[in-house]
Amino acid sequence: MDAVRAARQPQHRRGETIVMKYFGGSAAIPLLTMLVAACAGPPSSNAEYDRAAARDEIWSKEQAIFEGRSRGDLGVYMGFAAGDYMGWPPGSPAPLGIEQLRARAEQMRGKDQEEIAMEFGDITFSGNTAVIYYSTHKTRLPDGETVDQMADIAHVWVREAGEWKLLGALGRYTSPGYDREQAKAEIWEKEQAIYAARGQGDLQYYVDNASEHYLGWPPGWQKPSGIDQLRAGVEQMRGIDQEELTLEFGDIAFSGNTAVIYYRTHRTRMPGGEPVDQHFEITHIWAFESGEWRLLGAMGRTRAPVSGTN
Numbered sequence: 429m430d431a432v433r434a435a436r437q438p439q440h441r442r443g444e445t446i447v448m449k450y451f452g453g454s455a456a457i458p459l460l461t462m463l464v465a466a467c468a469g470p471p472s473s474n475a476e477y478d479r480a481a482a483r484d485e486i487w488s489k490e491q492a493i494f495e496g497r498s499r500g501d502l503g504v505y506m507g508f509a510a511g512d513y514m515g516w517p518p519g520s521p522a523p524l525g526i527e528q529l530r531a532r533a534e535q536m537r538g539k540d541q542e543e544i545a546m547e548f549g550d551i552t553f554s555g556n557t558a559v560i561y562y563s564t565h566k567t568r569l570p571d572g573e574t575v576d577q578m579a580d581i582a583h584v585w586v587r588e589a590g591e592w593k594l595l596g597a598l599g600r601y602t603s604p605g606y607d608r609e610q611a612k613a614e615i616w617e618k619e620q621a622i623y624a625a626r627g628q629g630d631l632q633y634y635v636d637n638a639s640e641h642y643l644g645w646p647p648g649w650q651k652p653s654g655i656d657q658l659r660a661g662v663e664q665m666r667g668i669d670q671e672e673l674t675l676e677f678g679d680i681a682f683s684g685n686t687a688v689i690y691y692r693t694h695r696t697r698m699p700g701g702e703p704v705d706q707h708f709e710i711t712h713i714w715a716f717e718s719g720e721w722r723l724l725g726a727m728g729r730t731r732a733p734v735s736g737t738n
Contacts, residue, residue: 647730
């Protein structure tokens with residue numbers, strides 16, 4: 429669709445889907461209330477604008493912003509943003525202001541592969557403030573990677589000197605933001621890499637892929653251990669590189685930003701070189717944190733050898 433031509437047409441019917449490319453919002457709904465309260469002022473029944481025309485204008489600007497994004501150009505976004513703009517992108521630890529938006533515009537220059545469909549939700553007005561709601565479905569990232577991400581967006585617009593300006597950008601993911609088959613392959617690959625490195629006396633890869641909130645309970649330990657104990661194990665294991673072990677995938681389950689993987693291991697040599705015949709059943713919990721899978725929890729138990737299996 430020609431987004432410029434579309435922007436000139438009334439495009440605010442509920443449930444209408446517009447296909448284009450996207451710069452998304454994030455999850456911080458409580459902040460939305462603060463923004464509206466701060467800028468709305470007393471409700472006015474005699475606002476100096478036509479609300480139907482304002483609906484069309486704001487929705488058209490939203491589409492134009494996303495069309496600019498499809499060209500790797502956030503200049504349209506910058507042009508519509510208020511001087512006091514604040515947004516909270518997914519994964520960001522804090523809201524971002526206008527200066528951070530300018531910096532992001534430079535980072536995005538030339539990254540023009542993002543694709544998204546927009547679906548209008550609704551819009552409401554109070555005085556010189558408008559809040560628009562819509563949904564997005566992103567199928568391609570700016571670098572061209574295929575994804576399947578859905579989000580609900582709320583944008584706060586204010587009327588300044590007769591022009592609608594974007595003051596706040598907020599949203600929430602309604603899908604996990606990852607492809608499950610890709611995630612399954614990635615997590616299993618990480619599991620195998622952890623043991624491969626451990627067989628060389630190196631726990632650093634384990635630490636590098638663990639969450640800061642990691643807590644695990646290895647077989648034979650009296651109680652769980654956290655990330656600090658795991659880091660201490662890096663030095664303790666260094667050079668102890670005789671472990672031999674095989675892995676057998678069991679299954680994996682996903683819910684939101686969490687994955688639980690089950691597998692078996694068969695150890696035939698200890699890190700110090702002693703031959704053994706040990707069988708374990710492992711459960712690992714992975715969390716999708718800021719776009720990366722991190723190991724959050726680990727639990728293992730010994731099991732008797734089963735005929736016909738490792």
